[in-house]
Amino acid sequence: MSEDRDEVRELAARARAGEVGAFEALYQMHQAGIYTFIRSQVREAELAADLTQDTFVRAWESLPRLRKVGAFRGWLYQIARNLVRDEVKSGRARLEMLASAVVSEQGAELPEPAAEGERPEDLVVSEEVKGEIWRALESLPAEQREAVVMHHMEGMGMKEIAEVMRVRPGTVMSRLARAREALRKRLSEYVEGSDEGM
Amino acid sequence: MKACELIRGKLAEYAVGGLRRRARARVEAHVGECERCRAELAALKRTGALLDEVGADDAPAGTWEAVRQRMTEHPRAGVRARPRWAWAMGGVALVLVALAVLLIGPPRVEEPVLVAAAEADEEMQATMDGHLSAVWAAPLSDVAGVGLRMAALENDG
Numbered sequence: 001m002s003e004d005r006d007e008v009r010e011l012a013a014r015a016r017a018g019e020v021g022a023f024e025a026l027y028q029m030h031q032a033g034i035y036t037f038i039r040s041q042v043r044e045a046e047l048a049a050d051l052t053q054d055t056f057v058r059a060w061e062s063l064p065r066l067r068k069v070g071a072f073r074g075w076l077y078q079i080a081r082n083l084v085r086d087e088v089k090s091g092r093a094r095l096e097m098l099a100s101a102v103v104s105e106q107g108a109e110l111p112e113p114a115a116e117g118e119r120p121e122d123l124v125v126s127e128e129v130k131g132e133i134w135r136a137l138e139s140l141p142a143e144q145r146e147a148v149v150m151h152h153m154e155g156m157g158m159k160e161i162a163e164v165m166r167v168r169p170g171t172v173m174s175r176l177a178r179a180r181e182a183l184r185k186r187l188s189e190y191v192e193g194s195d196e197g198m
Numbered sequence: 199m200k201a202c203e204l205i206r207g208k209l210a211e212y213a214v215g216g217l218r219r220r221a222r223a224r225v226e227a228h229v230g231e232c233e234r235c236r237a238e239l240a241a242l243k244r245t246g247a248l249l250d251e252v253g254a255d256d257a258p259a260g261t262w263e264a265v266r267q268r269m270t271e272h273p274r275a276g277v278r279a280r281p282r283w284a285w286a287m288g289g290v291a292l293v294l295v296a297l298a299v300l301l302i303g304p305p306r307v308e309e310p311v312l313v314a315a316a317e318a319d320e321e322m323q324a325t326m327d328g329h330l331s332a333v334w335a336a337p338l339s340d341v342a343g344v345g346l347r348m349a350a351l352e353n354d355g
Contacts, residue, residue: 020269027262035257049258056265061274125251133252152249173216181210184245191244192237 005070012069015060023063027056030073033154034080040134040149041084041142051087055080077150077164129190136186144179147172201228205235213242 008029014022034055039048058079066075125133137145143165150156150164151172158169165172184191205228211217212225229236 018274020266023269024262024266027265031257031261032254035261036254039255045258049261052257052261053264053268057268057272060265060269061272064274125248129248130252133248148249152246153252153254170216173211173214176214177210177216180213180242180245183249184210184242187245187248188241190248191241193240193244 008072009070012063012066012072016063016066016069023060026072030076031056034076036153037077037146037149038080038084040137040145042087047087051080051083054083058083071163073156074160074163077156081146081164132187132190133183136183139186140179140182144175144182147175148179148183151176202232202235205229205232206238209235209239210242213239213246 008026011022011026011029015026031052035048035052038051038055039045042048042051055076059076062079066072137148140148146165147161150161151158156164158172161172162169205225208217208221208225209229212222217225225239229239
């Protein structure tokens with residue numbers, strides 16, 4: 001997901017001043033990313049929806065204390081991350097996700113491996129493949145999974161992810177590399193093929 | 199083969215853009231010559247491309263409406279409205295004070311009255327001094343009500 005940073009900064013400033021319409025626009029921009037991020041960490045879909053609500057309500061309440069409105073997205077993910085952590089600590093949630101929430105486990109036929117000469121941008125990711133990817137993600141340690149979701153599904157950079165996770169950018173890079181290795185093995189059926197265009 | 203083992207350990211970092219220039223150059227030089235490592239790097243890149251394609255799922259319908267509702271119910275701390283019961287209690291307190299004024303007359307806290315009271319009774323003076331402080335700090339408190347009553351009694355006396 002790409003976003004117009006200037007627009008987010010302006011909307012966040014207006015929302016901080018109390019403009020509900022601006023906050024709704026921010027919600028629309030970030031709800032899918034936040035929900036997917038939370039969904040990747042907790043098993044129950046209903047709980048993920050509740051935590052998504054909690055994240056935005058907490059953000060609205062805390063916005064007056066956000067000094068750098070340009071850091072809104074990372075700050076929002078920090079809130080979501082903390083809420084997930086609290087939920088896990090309380091014992092109401094497990095730090096797991098359910099691949100079948102994304103794609104049902106109905107034994108759908110798996111797609112063919114990447115064809116010879118096919119480039120990444122030519123890949124059409126079917127729902128079945130998405131399911132396989134989520135199942136592969138489930139096998140990752142939570143911190144690697146968080147980094148993968150923020151980087152690949154939300155398009156966040158290393159520095160921004162590092163701020164959310166409160167680690168150095170090099171640590172994020174390392175987590176992404178380890179995750180990439182593990183996922184490459186689990187998804188070998190789809191990613192092994194020609195090296196053309198790489 | 200040994201070169202392959204060394205490079206293989208760096209391919210994932212290379213694929214995510216995590217290597218410095220010199221290490222990156224070594225990887226590039228090797229994969230330019232080694233077909234197997236080149237294929238492995240391609241697979242790692244394809245993995246990243248697959249992940250990029252997954253995208254995010256929307257939150258369930260009605261989530262914004264629920265958020266909006268909760269925003270209304272729980273205003274921001276900085277601009278938090280008083281709960282209704284607090285306003286009601288404040289109103290009751292005002293009515294009681296108004297009734298007290300009507301029933302026992304306006305308070306007389308002017309200096310001469312206090313001086314007169316002190317002349318009449320030192321203990322009363324101490325009480326009135328304490329009351330004055332209380333009234334100053336909390337003019338609508340029960341203490342103020344007691345003070346009003348005492349001042350009225352003093353006037354009567």
